[in-house]
Amino acid sequence: MIAKNPPMGWNSWDCFGAAVNEEQVRANADYMAANLKEYGWEYVVVDIQWYQPTAGSHAYEPFSDLNMDGYGRLLPAENRFPSAAGGKGFAPLAEYVHSLGLKFGIHIMRGMPRMAAHRNLPIWNSPFHAREVADPNSICVWNPDMYGLKCESMEAGARAYYDSIFALYAEWGVDFVKVDDIAREYPHCKREIELISEAVRGCGRDMVLSLSPGPAPLDRAEHLKKYANMWRITDDFWDDWRLLYAMFERAEKWCTHSGPGHWPDADMLPVGALRQCTDTGDWTRFTQEEQVTMMSLWCMMRAPLIAGGDLPKNDVFTLKLLTNRDVLEIETTTHCAHQLYRTEEEIAWIAPRRDGEGVYVALFNLSEQSRTVRFLPEEYDLGEYTAARELWSGREAFLTGSVETEIPGHGAVIYRFSK
Numbered sequence: 001m002i003a004k005n006p007p008m009g010w011n012s013w014d015c016f017g018a019a020v021n022e023e024q025v026r027a028n029a030d031y032m033a034a035n036l037k038e039y040g041w042e043y044v045v046v047d048i049q050w051y052q053p054t055a056g057s058h059a060y061e062p063f064s065d066l067n068m069d070g071y072g073r074l075l076p077a078e079n080r081f082p083s084a085a086g087g088k089g090f091a092p093l094a095e096y097v098h099s100l101g102l103k104f105g106i107h108i109m110r111g112m113p114r115m116a117a118h119r120n121l122p123i124w125n126s127p128f129h130a131r132e133v134a135d136p137n138s139i140c141v142w143n144p145d146m147y148g149l150k151c152e153s154m155e156a157g158a159r160a161y162y163d164s165i166f167a168l169y170a171e172w173g174v175d176f177v178k179v180d181d182i183a184r185e186y187p188h189c190k191r192e193i194e195l196i197s198e199a200v201r202g203c204g205r206d207m208v209l210s211l212s213p214g215p216a217p218l219d220r221a222e223h224l225k226k227y228a229n230m231w232r233i234t235d236d237f238w239d240d241w242r243l244l245y246a247m248f249e250r251a252e253k254w255c256t257h258s259g260p261g262h263w264p265d266a267d268m269l270p271v272g273a274l275r276q277c278t279d280t281g282d283w284t285r286f287t288q289e290e291q292v293t294m295m296s297l298w299c300m301m302r303a304p305l306i307a308g309g310d311l312p313k314n315d316v317f318t319l320k321l322l323t324n325r326d327v328l329e330i331e332t333t334t335h336c337a338h339q340l341y342r343t344e345e346e347i348a349w350i351a352p353r354r355d356g357e358g359v360y361v362a363l364f365n366l367s368e369q370s371r372t373v374r375f376l377p378e379e380y381d382l383g384e385y386t387a388a389r390e391l392w393s394g395r396e397a398f399l400t401g402s403v404e405t406e407i408p409g410h411g412a413v414i415y416r417f418s419k
Contacts, residue, residue: 001260001261002206002207002208002229002261003208003229003230003260003261003262003263004260004261005040005260005331005332006230006258006263006302006303006304006305006331007042007043007176007208007210007229007230007263007304007305007306008040008041008042008043008304008305008306008328008331009032009041009042009043009044009045009102009103009105009176009305009306009307010028010032010041010043010044010045010306010307010308010311011045011047011105011107011178011268011306011307011308012024012025012028012045012046012047013047013048013058013107013268013308014238014268014270014274014275014308014309015272015273015274015275015276015277015308015309015310016047016276016277016310017047017055017057017058017059017275017277017278018047018048018049018052018055018056018057018058018059018060019049019055019056019057019058019080019277020046020047020050020080021080021081022080022081022082022083022093024310025044025046025093025097026093026096027311027312028044028310028311028312029044029096029097029100029102030100030312031311031312031314032044032100032102032311033100033101033102035311035314035319035323036311036322036323037100037101037102039322039323039325039328040328040331040332041305041307041322042101042102042103043102043103043104043105043175043176043208043306044097044102044103044104044105045104045105045106045107045176045178045306046090046093046105046106046107047107047178048107048109048143048180050074050076050077050080050081050106050107051066051067051068051074051075051076051077052064052065052066052067052077053065053067053077053078053079053080055077055080056277057277057278058275058277058278060142060143060145062144063144064145065115066113066115066145068113068115068116069087070121070122071121071122071123071124071164072112072113072115072116072117072119072121072123072130072161073124073164073165073168074108074113074165075087075089076089076090076093081093083096089168089171089172090104090106090169090172090173090174091171091172091173094172094173094174094175095173098173103175103176104172104173104174104175104176105174105175105176105177105178105208106169106174106176106177106178107177107178107180108165108177108178108179108180109140109143109145109146109179109180109181110140110146110148110149110179110180110181110182110185110189110192110196111134111135111138111146111147111148111149111181111192112130112133112134112146112147112149112161113145113146113147114134114136114139114144114145114146114147116130116134117130117131117134117136117147123157123160123161123164124160124164124167124168125160125163125164125167126157126160126161126163126164128154128156128157128160128161130161132150132154132157133149133150133154133157133158133160133161134147134148134149134150135147135148135149135150138188140180140181142181143180143181146181148188148192149161149162149192149195151191151192151195152191155191155195158192158195159195159198159199162195162196162198162199163199163202163203165199166199166200166202166203166207167203167204169203169205169207170203170204170205170207173205174205174207175205175206175207175208176207176208176210177200177207177208177209177210178210178211178212179196179209179210179211179212180212180213181212181213182196182211182212183211183212183213183214183216183224183231183232184213184214184215184216184217184232186216186217186220190220190223193211193223193224193227193228194227196209196227197209197227197228208229208230209227209228209229209230210228210229210230210231210265210304211224211228211230211231211232212231212232212265213232213234213235213236214231214232214233214234214235214265214267215232215233215234215235215250216231216232216233218253218254221254221257224257224262225257225259225261225262228262229261229262229263230262230263230264230265230304231264231265232265232266232267233250233251233254233264233265233266234246234247234250234266234267236267237266237267237268237270238270239270239274239284239285239286240285241286241290241410244286244290244293244294244297244410245366247266247294247297248297248339248342248347248364250266251266251297251300251301251303251339252338252339252342254301255301255302255337255338255339256338258301258302258303258337259335263302263303263304264301264303265303265304266297266298266301266303266304267306268306268307268308269294269295269298269305269306269307269308269309269322270284270286270308270309271284271286271291271294271307271308271309271318271321271322272284272307272308272309272310272311272313272314272315272318273309273310273313273314274308274309274310276310284309287410288317289408289409289410289411289412290410290411291317291318291321292321292392292411292412293364293410293411293412295321295322295324295327296327296362296364296392296412296413296414297349297362297364297412299327299328299330299331299414300330300337300349300351300360300362300414301337301349302330302331302334302337302351305328305331307322324391324392326389326391326416327391327392327414330351330360330414333353333354333355334351334352334353334354334360335351335352335354336351336352337349337350337351337352338350340361340380344366345365345366345367345371346363346364346365346366346371346373347363347364347366348361348362348363348364348375349361349362349364350362350380357418358385358416358417358418358419359382359385359416359417360391360414360415360416360417361375361377361382361414361415361417362412362413362414362415363375363405363407363412363413363414363415364407364411364412365407365408365409365410365411365412366410367409367410368409368410369409370406370407370408370409370411371406371407371409372404372405372406372407373404373405373406373407373413374402374403374404375402375403375404375405375415376401376402377399377402377403377417378401382417384419385399385417385418385419386398386399386418386419387399387417387418387419388403388415388416388417388418389415389416389418390405390413390414390415391413391414391415391416392412392413392414393413397415399417403415
């Protein structure tokens with residue numbers, strides 16, 4: 001099964017924006033292989049605009065020239081990805097990532113390059129041409145590189161184009177594809193999601209299909225679960241407490257839809273060195289307590305874990321945050337995770353282990369001040385458990401009616417209760 005567990009990896013957007021290059025991708029892959037792979041981190045994903053030679057920041061350049069082949073399929077910009085020279089595409093970089101025991105991913109926009117439609121290029125291995133299939137009335141509002149496809153009136157041609165690009169990605173050795181400008185675009189994106197999913201499943205190579213950006217509509221959950229492996233439940237998530245606070249409500253609504261093969265995606269983890277294309281000294285604006293809260297919530301809801309910082313610049317705290325084996329284990333050993341209660345200043349979540357060997361309880365302090373949080377296991381039918389261990393600190397506790405713990409402002413703790 002593809003994505004039996006929530007995917008874990010790294011994506012280049014938070015740190016390098018549209019300007020990421022091959023040297024940076026290789027450096028992050030090297031770091032992941034040396035420091036994170038043993039903990040389950042495996043995907044190395046090149047985000048948006050890898051086909052644009054002039055990309056240099058997080059900003060987009062409208063109507064810039066894009067690198068593509070004679071069939072309207074985008075190719076890596078060789079000035080940024082030198083190993084792509086000679087028509088090799090991402091195959092050499094994917095091979096390098098695979099040699100480290102990791103998996104390789106890319107970002108794409110839905111549709112086809114408007115340049116391909118303007119030139120009316122032929123669609124690979126089909127009788128169709130780009131102008132027949134492209135829909136000039138379907139344009140992303142924040143990046144005009146692409147036209148959407150006529151997925152209903154010209155379904156065969158649209159499917160042929162998607163088949164063509166995923167056949168190319170399979171040749172390159174791609175393991176993960178993040179498709180953008182689609183997850184929140186219901187109802188008009190519905191058939192396009194289906195055609196993309198069918199092309200992925202028919203390309204001859206296993207690939208995780210990730211849909212962005214959010215928020216995806218909750219009433220489309222069953223459709224998303226059928227056709228994608230992960231989908232964004234939020235717009236871009238950055239290092240801002242207000243966004244993290246808002247994620248609790250999204251997590252509560254979406255957590256029941258997490259399961260093998262399909263995972264609601266709370267977006268990347270903005271930890272460590274961010275926005276490096278703007279300021280090489282930039283660092284996450286989350287406090288350490290807020291980073292613990294974020295990591296705790298993502299793991300309890302079993303969201304995909306995709307680190308967004310420049311990994312080689314990780315400090316000791318960031319590395320420990322990403323390699324707490326006991327916390328990461330929640331992602332792969334639990335089921336039926338959900339919120340237990342919420343007050344103005346506190347939230348509690350529970351995640352039972354599938355093997356029956358205890359339950360996890362996470363306690364969150366929403367206030368800015370440190371406070372003592374008291375949890376009564378018997379109120380939630382957990383009176384059978386006699387011991388507890390807090391996973392971030394490693395502290396052991398014996399249960400004598402309640403658990404009382406001091407939690408810093410915007411902080412969190414996670415207990416594993418056992419008999």
